[in-house]
Amino acid sequence: MNDRKGLILDFGGVLTTPLLTSVTEFESDEGLPQGSLLRQLSRDPELLRLTEDLERGSVTQAHWNEVAAQRIGVGPGNLLGRIFSGLRPEPLMYETAAAARQQGIRVGLLSNSVGRDPWDLYAGCDLDTTFDAVLISEEHGLRKPEPAIYEHMLKMLELPGSACVFVDDSPHNLPPAAALGMATVHARDPRATITDIQNLLGLGLPS
The missing domain is CATH 3.40.50.1000 (HAD superfamily/HAD-like)
Incomplete structure (x- = not known):
């Protein structure tokens, strides 16, 4: 039983x-090397800390977008929305x-x-x-x-x-x-x- x-x-x-499929599409759209976004997100101590704070609700998505865009080298406008626009x-x-x-x-x-x-x-x-x-x-x-x-x-x-x-x-x-x-x-x-x-x-x- x-x-x-x-x-x-x-x-x-x-x-x-899959999240990875959407991330790969974003990298292509932004002219970034394949795999570069995930490497940045997983190896940058500031972005790691900021992402954890975002998940806990202690920072806003807009703030994450602003900081992450500077670190990644892309425009900040609706950054997370752009990264995951391919999700279905x-x-x-x-x-x-x-x-x-x-x-x-x-x-x-x-x-x-x-x-x-x-x-x-x-x-x-x-x-x-x-x-x-x-x-x-x-x-x-x-x-x-x-x-x-x-x-x-x-x-x-x-x-x-x-x-x-x-x-x-x-x-x-x-x-x-x-x-x-x-x-x-x-x-x-x-x-x-x-x-x-x-x-x-x-x-x-x-x-």
């Missing part, structure tokens, strides 16, 4: 097309969330925010009706992979970690969930991700 009754999904890269919803994953709920699974969204003005990552997504619980990092002053944000998500779903499956496209976000007893899925391809979810929850899901 499967005792797992909860499914927790990341947003960008799980419920959307991943229909199969939304169908999976709906099918899981129909079969009695509580489904939560756990997402690191990038601010919501001037560009809103979640625009057009009816989060409140799609999920049983929604946790956007900036609204709580926490961010993945800080353990407290996973604990808060479990409280919102009213489930123990051992009853949940957590899905994220970033592997470094998985260990804190596993430490709380959750089964984890590293999302790479939607169909493979759905198969993993189906096997862990024992459900019939779209494929």
Whole structure:
């Protein structure tokens, strides 16, 4: 008997097309060398700190845009919106969330925010009706992979970690969930991700 009754999904890269695809398109549009943006974002200590502050809601998206644009060497106008303009919803994953709920699974969204003005990552997504619980990092002053944000998500779903499956496209976000007893899925391809979810929850899901 499967005792797992909860499914927790990341947003960008799980419920959307891959982040890397959009970033690569941005680099091409801006005339930047391929891979240069990710290298800058991952190796520049100021940008790393600033991005963490953005995810916690302690700096604005406009401020991030201004500072990051200077470091990257591009125009600041709606920078995050431009970087991620290629993101599209991943229909199969939304169908999976709906099918899981129909079969009695509580489904939560756990997402690191990038601010919501001037560009809103979640625009057009009816989060409140799609999920049983929604946790956007900036609204709580926490961010993945800080353990407290996973604990808060479990409280919102009213489930123990051992009853949940957590899905994220970033592997470094998985260990804190596993430490709380959750089964984890590293999302790479939607169909493979759905198969993993189906096997862990024992459900019939779209494929």
